[in-house]
Amino acid sequence: MTTLSKLQPLHHPLFTKHEVLIQVKRDDNIHPTISGNKWRKLKYNLEHVLQSNNINGVLSFGGSYSNHIHALAFACFQRNIPCIGLIRGEQHYASNCTLTWAKHWGMKLHFVDRKTYRRRHDTDYLTELQRQYPNYFIVPEGGSNTLAIKGVAEIITELNKQTEYDTLITPVGSGGTLAGLITGDLNSNANLHKLLGVAVLKEAEYLKNTIQQLLPEPVKKHNNWQLLTNFHRGGYAKFTPLDANRILEFNRITGVDFEPVYSGKMVLAFLDLLEQGYFAKGERIILLHTGGMQGIGGMIERGILKAEYWSTFKK
Numbered sequence: 519m520t521t522l523s524k525l526q527p528l529h530h531p532l533f534t535k536h537e538v539l540i541q542v543k544r545d546d547n548i549h550p551t552i553s554g555n556k557w558r559k560l561k562y563n564l565e566h567v568l569q570s571n572n573i574n575g576v577l578s579f580g581g582s583y584s585n586h587i588h589a590l591a592f593a594c595f596q597r598n599i600p601c602i603g604l605i606r607g608e609q610h611y612a613s614n615c616t617l618t619w620a621k622h623w624g625m626k627l628h629f630v631d632r633k634t635y636r637r638r639h640d641t642d643y644l645t646e647l648q649r650q651y652p653n654y655f656i657v658p659e660g661g662s663n664t665l666a667i668k669g670v671a672e673i674i675t676e677l678n679k680q681t682e683y684d685t686l687i688t689p690v691g692s693g694g695t696l697a698g699l700i701t702g703d704l705n706s707n708a709n710l711h712k713l714l715g716v717a718v719l720k721e722a723e724y725l726k727n728t729i730q731q732l733l734p735e736p737v738k739k740h741n742n743w744q745l746l747t748n749f750h751r752g753g754y755a756k757f758t759p760l761d762a763n764r765i766l767e768f769n770r771i772t773g774v775d776f777e778p779v780y781s782g783k784m785v786l787a788f789l790d791l792l793e794q795g796y797f798a799k800g801e802r803i804i805l806l807h808t809g810g811m812q813g814i815g816g817m818i819e820r821g822i823l824k825a826e827y828w829s830t831f832k833k
C-alpha cells in the first residue's frame with residue numbers, strides 16, 4: 519500500500535513550552551478536490567459501485583455546502599458514475615459555490631425540506647428512496663458506512679509506518695472518520711494509541727452511540743478513544759471572530775492552513791487542552807488534517823468569514 523499523505527512536523531512556541539511533539543497528517547493534500555477524509559471514505563464505496571454489475575449510480579445526502587457532496591460529485595464524474603445528491607434546503611442553494619461545482623460535474627440535485635432530510639437514516643425512508651431510484655447505491659450522509667471505515671482505517675496503517683506516536687486527534691461530524699481510526703488502530707497489531715475526536719456540532723453525545731454502531735464487532739472492545747463534546751463553539755459551522763483569528767494565527771505560525779468548521783475546531787480544542795495541561799510532557803501527538811478547504815468559499819459567500827480569510831491562505 520502506498521502512503522497517500524505526508525506527515526509534517528509542526529513548530530509553535532506553545533509546543534516548546536508544554537514539551538509536546540506535534541505532527542500533522544496531511545490528508546488535506548491527498549487530492550485537490552477529493553481531499554482529506556472524503557478520499558478515504560469514498561475509496562471503497564466507489565470501488566464497490568464499479569465492481570457491481572447491478573448498480574446504476576450513487577445517491578447520497580448533504581447540506582448545501584457539504585464537503586461530502588462536493589467530493590462525491592467530482593469522484594463520480596471522474597469514474598463516469600451517475601450520482602444524485604439529496605440536499606437539505608431550498609432550490610436557490612443550487613447556485614452556491616459548492617453546488618455549482620457539484621452540478622457542473624454532473625450530479626443531479628434534489629432539494630428536500632428539513633423535515634424530510636431528518637429522515638435520512640430511517641429505514642422506511644431509505645426503502646422508499648431505493649424504490650424511487652432503483653439500483654442506486656445509497657451512501658449515508660458524510661459517506662460514513664462500513665466501506666468508509668475500511669478506507670479510513672488505512673490512515674493508521676500508514677501512520678504506523680511513518681512514525682511512533684501516542685495520541686491522534688481528529689475532528690468529528692458524522693463519526694465515520696473516528697470509527698475508521700478506532701478500527702484501524704485495533705486491527706494494526708501495533709501499540710494502541712489514544713484517539714481523540716473533537717465533535718464540531720452541539721449536543722453530540724449521541725455520536726458515541728453512532729460510532730459504536732459503526733465499529734465492527736471485535737473492535738467494539740477498543741476503549742482507548744474519547745469523543746470530546748465541549749469544543750463545538752456554539753454549534754456546527756459556528757465560531758466567533760476571535761476563534762477565526764486564533765486559527766489564522768496558528769496557520770501563520772505553523773505554515774499549515776486549517777479551516778474553521780472541522781480541522782480548525784480541532785486545532786482550537788487541541789490548543790485549549792494544551793493550555794489546560796491535558797497532555798503529558800514528551801507526548802507525541804498527531805493532528806489529522808481532514809481537508810474541507812472548499813467550504814471556505816461558502817463561508818465567505820454567506821458572510822460568515824471575511825474575504826481576507828481566503829487571501830491569507832497560501833496557494
Ligand SMILES: Cc1ncc(COP(=O)(O)O)c(C=O)c1O
Pocket residue numbers: 554555585586660662689690691692693694695696780781808809810811
Ligand atoms: C473536512 C471534514 N473533516 C472532518 C469531517 C468529519 O468526519 P466524520 O463525518 O467522518 O466524522 C468532515 C465531515 O464529514 C469533513 O467534511
